[in-house]
Amino acid sequence: MNAVKSRIDTWLGRFTMYRLILWVLGVLVVYSMVLNVLGWLTFGLPQMLVHLVLCLGVTYASNRLLAMVFRITPHSESSLITGLLIYFLFWPAFGVTDMAGVALACVLASASKYALAFRGRHIFNPAAAGAFLTGLTGLNIATWWAATPAMLWLLVPGVLVVLYRTRKMLMATVFMVVATSIICAELLSRGMTFGQALWQPLAQRPLLFFVGFMLSEPLTLPPRRWQQLALAAVVGVVFAVPYNLGFVANSPELALLLGNLIAFVLGQRGGVELIFKGSRALTPGSTEFRFEPTRPVRYAAGQFMELNLPHSGSDGKGRRRVFSITSPPGAAEVTFGVGTAEPLSTAKKALLALQPGDNISATTVGGDFLLPHDAGKPVLLIAAGIGITPFLAHLAADEAARDTVVLYLAKGRDELACAEQLEASGARVIARLADGSTPPDFMLDAGTSRIDAPRLRELVPDLAEREVYVSGSPASVDSLRAAARGAGARRVHVDSFAGY
CATH class of the missing domain: 1.10.3430 (Ammonium transporter fold)
Known part of the structure; x- marks a missing residue:
């Protein structure tokens, strides 16, 4: 199923x-x-x-x-x-x-x-x-x-x-x-x-x-x-x-x-104009885009924003796309982590073609991928590839006191985005790299074995006491959610990236 x-x-x-x-x-x-x-x-x-x-x-x-x-x-x-x-x-x-x-x-x-x-x-x-x-x-x-x-x-x-x-x-x-x-x-x-x-x-x-x-x-x-x-x-x-x-x-x-x-x-009353400030590569297959809003934007860590990217010759992806916000609430700039590996949709090509000073509009802010209000509640954040993006806002916000474990699944070491930010967050980070490469020293190496329920219990013995959050592609989310439930997780929140 x-x-x-x-x-x-x-x-x-x-x-x-x-x-x-x-x-x-x-x-x-x-x-x-x-x-x-x-x-x-x-x-x-x-x-x-x-x-x-x-x-x-x-x-x-x-x-x-x-x-x-x-x-x-x-x-x-x-x-x-x-x-x-x-x-x-x-x-x-x-x-x-x-x-x-x-x-x-x-x-x-x-x-x-x-x-x-x-x-x-x-x-x-x-x-x-x-x-x-x-x-x-x-x-x-x-x-x-x-x-x-x-x-x-x-x-x-x-x-x-x-x-x-x-x-x-x-x-x-x-x-x-x-x-x-x-x-x-x-x-x-x-x-x-x-x-x-x-x-x-x-x-x-x-x-x-x-x-x-x-x-x-x-x-x-x-x-x-x-x-x-x-x-x-x-x-x-x-x-x-x-x-x-x-x-x-x-x-x-x-x-x-x-x-x-x-x-x-x-809700967020009215659209928001965003001024493009620049971009940087997060990994060979993902890019961070920075924007300055012309007025304050109300959002919570873990929410998404829909961007309107007008362009000619639009493909089936359309011109309005939803991206996770990676910057913490209240930041001067709003940032997004976007998968930019080929093949690219025309909307993402339009995003990559932006020049500093260009304006685009954000039409919607929403989502419920939010951590518990109780900062004393421990959490396990499981990210597959680009699924790390909604967690970056959580880790950059005032979550330093929270007991947080991050399980990061990537193809290799060069596909680990924002390693410096992960290290500075104080969270315990576990990396499972499919190519067998060695993660940075501050990360625990989970090896290359498949993350199923038994393996998840080994890596996070107290998993049953944590609220679990899973983010990534639909296939990854379904597999990891099943593993978390099989390992004893009581609540599993998901945020799948369909069509990225």
Whole structure:
């Protein structure tokens, strides 16, 4: 099972979140048209084709036009995703008013990224904002027609793939349980059987589409997992409880917008401009990049930052990439340790091509790879290759008093990054070098044998008393997590580097 999971993680890691959602939505569009041809949907194929062209064309064009006005490089993938979402939100029809309403929703969705934004970061989900504002005009109202039983055959696996890739399965579960429970209770009170009351919210209301493609959008989520879970519960209640305030009534788009507003208050409000200061090689296959933020950045040791790296000819990795922050909180410069071995993605080539003084933007700060609040709690940090990067911030922060053991797995001595920093941290460092080379004197040589549960118990006899953190590639993380659990670890926290 670990081998299968590792292969799935590695394959999915080749796609950014944006590219994956774009592909999944594209498949669902084709599927919806096949259903229409088979008679399972009754819109009419010409209406669906015109509706698709309208949604994609107006959203893409308006986004590029607004980007020119605001002098911002447009994110084409994001605009295409917004257009596809609107395709599934509004009923395909040839009515002039209906089509005008859809076009307005597309323009408002694009405009929300710039007008309803703070320091370069949009506050609200664009598709939800466009649908909600259009509904207020009376031109058209979002029907969320993707919530139909015939769509479930591909909607369910598509949503599961997206949630698995974005690691939002638990958050989605909280939302689904809360919203489904409330809706079921309401339907049971109307005399429905339990089976009918359970089937309707799953098959005839847009819970799955909502949570898979809209609630899980990273830019409109708070940074910490517990905050995301609490937000999912709140949005689930607002989504499911019926209300009518006169000019607005409960709707999926309003529930999402309220959740977006809460997330904005909890998170890093606004994007952050970073001025490139320089870089240095950490190992033959990794590089440290230094940036000076134009304003203070709130983050905790072990968290990541998403960098926006506009460039032409973008590959499947996209232009937004997530990297672990290696500098301690409060440092004058923000640094990242990045794997730069060939083959390189176009985004990493753009990163390597930066010149001192160049500006890029950071869109998101988040992550839960944090050490225990209790500084007296001993920890074991297991790093495979580039997986050492999130631990560098921990070791550089005020963790000197903590009982820390670092197990560092690398191909050879020249692949050990930041040895001086590791030595200065005061942590007990154990190195397992695959080529049999000798690590620096301050490190304990673990030899070349495989790190399995028995070997881990030998190297760290008190492992059961420590909280264990594992970082590296998906395959390494799965193997080392299993070894740690087999060695008696009670809690194992992981931070896998998919697609680096």
